[in-house]
Amino acid sequence: MSKQAKRKQKPQLIQWRLYVVVGFVCLMFTSLIGRAAYIQIIEPEKLRHESDMRTLRTTSREVQRGLITDRxxxxxxxxxxxxxxxxxxxxVHDKNGFADMRRWQALADVLHEPKEDILKRVQSNPRKRFTYLKRQVTPAVADYIKQLKLPGVYLKPESRRYYPTGEISAQLVGITNIDDKGIEGIENTYDDWLTGTPSKQKVRKSRDGHVVERLDMVQEGESPNDLVLSIDQRIQQLAYRELKKATEANQATSGSIVVLDVHTGEVLAMANTPSYNPNSRENLQGFRMRNRALTDSYEPGSTIKPFVVAAALEAGTIKVDDIIKTNPGRMRIGGKIVRDGRNYGDLSLSGILVHSSNVGMTKIALSMPVQELLGAYQTMGLGNYSGINLEGESAGLIHDRRRWSEFERATLSFGYGLMATPLQLARMYSILGNKGVLYPVSILKLKQEPEGTQVLSPEVAQSVMEMLVGVTEKGGTALKAHIEGYPVAGKTGTARKAVAGGYGEDYVALFAGVAPVHNPKLAIAVVVNEPKGDRYYGGDIAAPVFAAVMSGALQMLNVEPISKREKVRLAANSRSVE
Amino acid sequence: MSKSQLNLTRIVLQDLWHNKWVMLLALLVVLNAIAVVYTSHEGRKYTSQWDQLLQERDRLDIEWRNLLLEEQSRSEHSRITRIATKELNMNRPLPKNEIVVRVP
Incomplete structure (x- = not known):
């Protein structure tokens, strides 16, 4: 065939080739589409699952327990x-984790524990799935352990509670256990409020670990709340320091002090000795952890006397300017004798309180029905909970019975036969400073004024308070509670401790009072339990603590010292009742 | 020849013009798809950034707590009192030595 002929030759369609090619092409496309449709529509779950396995994670946001702060x-x-x-x-066993012992040695070193101990815990039972190696390690140590890359050794977030004020407010604030649950004090009472729960959320993570998509919440977390206490830490530390000094100097078994704001019923300080360090959980002892200021009740001794006078004034059985004969300084009732330190002769009400005359008090107490006196004690907060709402609070004790002998009625008036906590005592004195209004005690900082009850008429409260000024002046029983610049209305108390079948050789020294009288601000009660030294009188042991704390606290609160004119007025007033 | 010869480009353009609304919709679909991809990518970037900020917040919170502890232990009242009285020879004035200044 020539070249010409070749060109003229008509191209021929070879039908079967075309069909084959078209068939193949169609087949390829259908199979591709089919496969795509299969993956997309009929069975998408498997691949989705595979993808989710690689990208879906549940993250949890840890929350820390709420803060506790002072006011x-x-x-x-x-x-x-x-x-x-x-x-x-x-x-660890499955992955042959013990191959490289150097890593375990490094772990033991950084945890400050012998390697043998750690290895024993891991090796003892190869089928065990969990054992703590160490709790509460710092983030730096945790990082180091992470880099050791020990197989089967993991880290878990936890939280550690620190108490920067240490022993100063240990019993009040309380502590948490190692699982971050409050077991004492405020931590215990307000555990639910302080505790939050972590929130858990499903997220999608990219290959490099960044969260690229937030999916549904698995568990809605609850954010913890902070707590603001009514405590003023400046006063708290002063109170603790002074109390500790007194407790040690007098070798006392224990001591408590309560500082109340007279106008709101807020606790500004509440300290106890002996105390403990809440930051170290080793060797915790029950007797150190008790918040004695509200769990322990004592016979209040003479500190109760002003309230007998107040009750009698309120009942109208005596008048403010009455003179009571205490001659000859002792008195026989029901076969027993009530006696004074010496014969004080005729005394005004103020004189009875200043000299703490038992005879005078007996006469006042016997002038009114016993139920009335007990009722007055009760309305002033004895035998009732103070409203502070803390675990273990004692309500004190007032006997409720029909028959009282005259001698028992007399002892009631000088603080025997009934029990009060230091907190109750401070609260009672705050009535005097607050124009007869009793407030519930609050350990939390108040946002608005609480609702109080008028338990004494304002005039009675004011005149009893002014009667007490003499106690810390020359001739009174508590010169050591005198504060230059801030007149004090307070009363000492020294009570013998009751033992089975009578009264023992141990004493409780008390002092309670309000100041400054011209503009009352604080009520403080100090109780020193079982001083072992030569002196055991409230005026010697508890009064100096009172004076130091009161004057320091009033200065910190910027309370103005008394002016000359006020001083003259007050002196004239207390002289007129003497 | 000239009669039967058809201008392909012309026909294509005419046909396109004829179906201009469909074409427009097709274009919008494509643009929309690109926009979806773009925004979801942006969304992921923001989520990632947000997550990093949350982590930063947690880190700062931890640092704050530690600094707080340090501050508290350094400014502890009894420590301040001790330093003021022992090292700086300061003392608290007695109430009788205080002078009250009234701000009018």
Whole structure:
């Protein structure tokens, strides 16, 4: 065939080739589409699952326990995140984790524990799935352990509670256990409020670990709340320091002090000795952890006397300017004798309180029905809970019975046969400073004024308070509670401790009072339990603590010292009742 | 020849013009798809950034708590009192030495 012929040749369609090619092409496309449709529509779950396995994660946001602060925002309890180190012994064994002993040595070193101990815990039972190696390690140590890359050794977030004020407010604030649950004091009472729960959320993470999509909440977390106490840490530390000094100097078994704001019923300080360090959980002792200011009740002794006078004035059985004969300084009732330190002769009401005359008090107490006196004690907060709402609070004790002998009625008037906590005592004195109004005690900072009850008429409260000024002046029983610049209305008390079948050799020294009289601000009660020294009188042991704390606290609160004119007026007033 | 010869480009353009609304919709679909991809990518970027900020917040919170502890232990009242009295020879004036200044 020539070249020409070749060109003229008509191209021929070879039908079967075309069909084959078209068939193949169609087949390829249908199979592709089919496969795509299969993946997309008929069975998408499997791949979705595979993708989710690689990208879906559940993250949890840990929350720290709420802060506890004092009224000025100073921290009393702070939680800091730490880590717990734990091991899964099964995984350690399966992955041949003991091959490199140097890593275990490094772990033991950083945890400050012998390597043998740690290894024993992991090796003892290879089928065990969980064992703590160490709890509450700092983030730096945790980081180090992470880099050791020990198989089967993991970290778990936890939280550690620090108490920056240490022993000063240990019993009040309380502590948490190692699982971050409050077991004492405020931490216990307000546990639910302070505790939050972590929130858990499903997220999608990219290959490099960043969260790229937030999906549904698995568990709605609850954010913890902070707590603001009514405590003023400046006063608290002063109170604790002075109380500790007194407790040690007198070798007392224990001591308590309560400082109340007269006008609101807020607790500004509440300290106890002996105390403990809440930051170290080793060797905690029950007797150190008790908040004695509200769990322990004592016979209040003479500190109760002003309230007998107030009750009698209120009942109208005596008048403010009455003179009562205490001659000859002792008195026989029901076969027993009530006696004074010496014969004081004729005394005004103020004189009875200043000299703490038992005879005078007996006469006042017997002038009114016993039920009336007990009723007055009760309305002033004895035998009732104070409203502070803390675990273990004692309500004190007032006997409720029909028959009282005259001698028992007399002892009631000088503070025997009934029990009061230091908190109750401070609260009773706050009535005097607050124009006869009794407030519930609050340990939380109040936002608005509480609702009080008028338990004494304002005139009675004012005149009893002014009668007490003489106690800390020359000739009174508590010169050591005298504060230059801030006149004090207070009363000493010294009570023998009751033992089975009578009264023992141990004493309780008390002092309670309000100041400054011209403009009352604080009520303080100091109780020193079982002083072992030569002196055991409230005026010698508790009064100096009162004076130091009261004057320091009033200065810190910027309370103005008494002016000359006020002083003259007050002196004239107390002289007129003498 | 000239009669039967058809201008392909012309026909294509005419046909396109004829179906201009469909074409427009097709274009919008494509644009929309791109926009979806773009915004979801942006969304992921923001989520990632948000997450990093949350982590930063947690880190700062931990640092704050530790600093708080340090501040508290350094400014503890009894420590201040001790330093003021022992090292700086300061003392608290007695109430009788205080002078009250009234702000009018």
């Amino acid at each position: 000025n925002g100073e921290m009393l309890a702070v939680s800091v995140p730490v880590k717990a180190v734990y091991a899964d012994p099964k995984v």
